[in-house]
Amino acid sequence: MEKIFVCLTADLPPGEARRVDCDPAVAVFNLDGTIYALADRCTHGEASMSDGYLEDDCTVECPVHTARFCLRTGRALTQPATVDLKTFEVLEDGDSLYVLVPTGESQ
């Protein structure tokens, strides 16, 4: 596992998202104080999930074709996506947020 810095915890307020340019890119979300991390690229098309819309029911909607995914499990919930997003572990260390990305992970 590689521990990759996301941002200062204070820089990701509720309702916000961050994209981490690792390989593969990771989208990190703050939904009402809980932090989630998913693969950033939509499984359906060329879209960055960190640009997506956070919903109160713990889902995120793709900004390009409106597929919805579960923040907790990455599960594809609506068309046009049928493939789940990968999820990543989030670590809060001091005043900073990190994601744990398996080493050797590639597209």
Add this chain to the structure above:
Amino acid sequence: MREQTWVIIGGGQAAAVAAASLRSAGFQGRLVLIGDEQHLPYERPPLSKEVLVKPEKASLTIHPESFYAENAIECRLGVAAVGLDAEQQVVTLADGSVISFDRLLLATGARARAYPLLDHLGSGVHTVRSLDDAEQLRGHIWPGRRVLVVGGGVIGLEIAASAITMGAEVTVIERNSRLMARGAPQALADILLQLHRDNGVRFVFGAEITEAGKAGNGEINLLLASGETLSGDLVVYGIGVELNVELAVSAGLHVEDGIITNIHGQTSHPHIYAAGDVARQWNPDLQACVRHETWGNAQAQGAAVARAMVTGEPCPQEVPWYWTDQYGQNFQIAGRHTADEWLVRGDRATGKYTLLGLTDGIVTGAMTVNNGREMRPAKALIAARGRIPHGVEICNPGQDLRKLVALCA
């Protein structure tokens, strides 16, 4: 009590979404979905894009096959509904079988508008409406092929972009003086024209095809009213649709550029509903019946009418919205296509920005270029008939549009 039978005619987006929504809204009776294609309901947007360019990556199914069994949705596929008796509440299928229904949803959609002048050429002439159409077309495009695309609308342009990506030489032939005359702001038409030209597409505008012929070697020649002749190896045309309203007409339903429905999706017969491309639903905001030929409408209206069938609730009104993907770029359009002025939010040079259309000071339309994240707040602004107050820097991309919207509503 006798078990109710509800029937959906149609095997597209609206039909599939409606079937799922009838179940999630609580309908527990017998549910039958009748589709004239052999395939389970599938997504049509990829037909002009992924299915042509990277078919191995195209994912089309709306619900997995198991979904239909799990939800007790009886699929009658590959068989068309050929008769509808509204008084007796009976549907007749092409194989002679009859199904009595308590409620019926017509989601029969549309087919590619025919172009007899081209159709008479036979092979070498294509349209793209179904999966079978797209798979057939794919086998005819390869590097160096000369593709004549007739029609500069969304379908024509997406096919042009796909064919270029596949190495073909492409000419787009458009009767109007501009692209997407029916369905997009001029600003988008200009952007797309430039994008296609940069990728090597040739355009002929104001083109009236007067004759179409095929040489012995299969070469297709289109003679234009201007005297010019365009030659190619194949023709693909996309000149709009014809609505599949025949059943509705034969049943005596009110049909006028689509099947007329009220805000519950109900046709002129109280037990027959309609949704999707084929339906023209009452919109109280516009005080008119409106029809949309978009994925977004099929999806939203299919779900809404299904819920209305179960609960009796009116359908919520959505801001009209669609997208098109060309050369890996994403364009989204919402609301009205004409406006007094278009404000640019963001830097056009970055290729990622939003245009907001203002009419009488109210945001009536929006367009995002590779900037889908701003579409939903833009749609909210249109729905709220937002007026931008003094001091709100709506064009400052440093300010989050989602937050600015709250100030404008």
